Amino acid sequence: MLSIVSTPIGNLEDITLRALRVLKEADYIACEDTRVTGQLLGYYDIPNNGRLMSFHSHSGFSKMDKIIELLKEGKEVALVSDAGTPGISDPGFVLIREAIKEGITVTPIP
Amino acid sequence: MLSIVSTPIGNLEDITLRALRVLKEADYIACEDTRVTGQLLGYYDIPNNGRLMSFHSHSGFSKMDKIIELLKEGKEVALVSDAGTPGISDPGFVLIREAIKEGITVTPIP
Numbered sequence: 001m002l003s004i005v006s007t008p009i010g011n012l013e014d015i016t017l018r019a020l021r022v023l024k025e026a027d028y029i030a031c032e033d034t035r036v037t038g039q040l041l042g043y044y045d046i047p048n049n050g051r052l053m054s055f056h057s058h059s060g061f062s063k064m065d066k067i068i069e070l071l072k073e074g075k076e077v078a079l080v081s082d083a084g085t086p087g088i089s090d091p092g093f094v095l096i097r098e099a100i101k102e103g104i105t106v107t108p109i110p
Numbered sequence: 111m112l113s114i115v116s117t118p119i120g121n122l123e124d125i126t127l128r129a130l131r132v133l134k135e136a137d138y139i140a141c142e143d144t145r146v147t148g149q150l151l152g153y154y155d156i157p158n159n160g161r162l163m164s165f166h167s168h169s170g171f172s173k174m175d176k177i178i179e180l181l182k183e184g185k186e187v188a189l190v191s192d193a194g195t196p197g198i199s200d201p202g203f204v205l206i207r208e209a210i211k212e213g214i215t216v217t218p219i220p
Contacts, residue, residue, distance in 0.1 A: 011128060013126060014126050015126055016124050018124055
């Protein structure tokens with residue numbers, strides 16, 4: 001499953017219990033900037049455990065194919081952007097489109 | 111301050127840390143149905159402490175005036191609906207409009 005996880009835009013309390021759980025449980029977290037998302041996880045005491053994968057506008061198709069491959073193996077992948085809801089003004093939409101094409105379950109997390 | 115607090119629509123994990131804190135700290139919680147909101151608070155282990163006030167489409171102006179009066183006294187009031195974001199398909203908008211007219215700070219809580 002690919003979870004599209006919304007993260008805070010300005011106030012770090014603006015994150016749901018479900019988003020925190022999904023970020024805790026995911027096998028991999030695809031993010032724009034691993035430093036930004038690493039800091040966010042740190043704020044909520046969520047271990048990184050080498051689960052962060054960068055996925056940004058310069059990542060290219062091989063990175064996307066790798067993520068699709070992990071999803072097909074049954075891995076849980078969370079997609080986040082630097083802030084806000086992924087898929088708006090970030091490259092998340094190409095990954096989401098590809099996942100849907102491949103029949104992978106895509107779940108938006110408010 | 112009047113806080114407009116969004117609550118879950120279907121998944122009880124779909125609530126932010128900020129919404130939980132505001133519901134915990136408010137002097138009063140104006141809600142459509144005190145039983146529905148009472149159950150929601152119970153789920154998150156937030157004490158009710160007699161803070162719930164019903165405010166629904168049959169409440170009339172005297173109830174709204176009472177809430178505006180509490181706000182003017184400096185009380186913190188949280189407005190919730192049965193589910194979702196207050197102000198959409200519920201009488202919250204009349205209270206919000208009146209609060210703005212009275213110069214009270216209105217804060218939306220995602």
